Amino acid sequence: MLGLMQDWPLRLHRLIDHAARHHGARPIVSRSVEGPVHRTDYAAIHRRSLALAQRLAREGVKPGDRVATMAWNTWRHIEAWYGITGAGAIYHTLNPRLFPDQIAWILNHAESRLMFCDLSFLKLLEGLAPKLPHILRFIVLTGPETMPETSLPGAVDYESWLAEADGDFEWVAGEENAAAGLCYTSGTTGEPKGVLYSHRSNVIHALACNAPDMLGLSATDRVMPVVPMFHANGWCLPFIAPLSGASLVLPGPKLDGESLQSLMQAEGVTFTAAVPTVWLGLLQYLEASSAPLSTLKRVVIGGSACPRALTAAFERRGVHVVHAWGMTETSPIGTICGVKPEVAGRDAEGTLDLQETQGFPPFTVDMRIVGDDGAEKPWDGTTFGNLQVRGPTVTRGYFKAERDALTPDGWFETGDVATIDPAGYMHIxxxxxDVIKSGGEWISSIELENLAMGHPDVAEAAVVAARHPKWDERPLLVVVPKAGREVSRDSLLAHLAPQVAKWWLPDDVVVVAEIPHTATGKILKTKLREQFAGYFGVP
Structure with missing residues (x-):
């Protein structure tokens, strides 16, 4: 027997419909690529997204077609996502920081038919266009007054193209399990892999991740998604904000500390999210300028482990840090560090201990840790295991792959090593x-990095395994000093010594001017391992 509830497929257009109907006047503020700050609201975004879907239909875009975007976080990019999915097509985000050959490979693998692109990327795309036979038209996200000459095939400015549609259009109907978005992993090892989200997975992910112990946004929040929309589904914020009625403040291309602070302060931002490297830049600017950050209440930090010193610096300013973990394959939020009753009431240091963990999952995500033999490990807070996840917002395979990417019993192998404590808090x-296997024991590079970041002269730290004649591998600490500071091996080791077991101490410290990063802002450990593999004399 079936229930007697209405059949209401969970399609993404429901989110922007809701925002327009019940929060239509809520401000959407963007720093445009052209420079000026642009102001609109959910009602206008809804109207223009309908017109965009109508215009795509006139271009011959059909359900299931991939439409690429290479753009910063602005109102036009939001319109593109809702318009593309409202036309039944699939938004396909591209990271412009990838190598050009990777971008071309991804576009050809996805067989995207059209591309929406910002002015910032015209030169890059002009060089790639001859390698992109599937793309029939480039729609440049600007108006006629700022549209430059370009050799891109079928290039047209967005505003003129959109003006050809009147918005008298109905969203394309379809199944909730139909594909909605395509995002490729960064491909640091092997070719990038495409994660194909459905309408249903995106909607229920947004609902689950906005629970009070998760992101908990409301209509009173002013949300700045600093994490680009081309990073792992934009951390789902383009979907969570409309369903909650929260205002959006979109930073566009300017992600430096001064630009972020000025926009946050001017627009009263209460909530924001990005990777640690962005916040290190913001804090350095705040320290140097004494600029205020008076309205910000919460910051979500993910993408890589958040250093304790970074968390403490925000907390001293009255900004609560929410540590999160996820990946492209988990839509992307897998866990968020909320506060359960079992761990409430801690002192400041105990709270920082808690905030170093990545927390617990929302409903729709389950997790476990297992050994190399597949046997589940205990949740005791000390036993390491390989982290696996499952749920309706976790991928079961990759786009165009021949087989699913799950274990025989249906779990996704994340590639992370973690502990889980008795209260259910997961700690990567x-x-x-990246784990360092020294004399048969494991050493956590992340824990050493976070402790090194607590040194007053260190701006950034990375720990890699270097081959060792006796112990197989030993930790090597690579650090970048803060501007105008000097840091020595002895002072760093003295800083670490009281905080870790003696055999965890790095065997040496290397001071460098810069640490390499991936296109998503993570430390590029593969390059460091190659550079320092033979540091201790073992080829």
């Missing part, structure tokens, strides 16, 4: 490929 201790 390393990537499987």
């Amino acid at each position: 201790t390393d990537r499987t490929k």
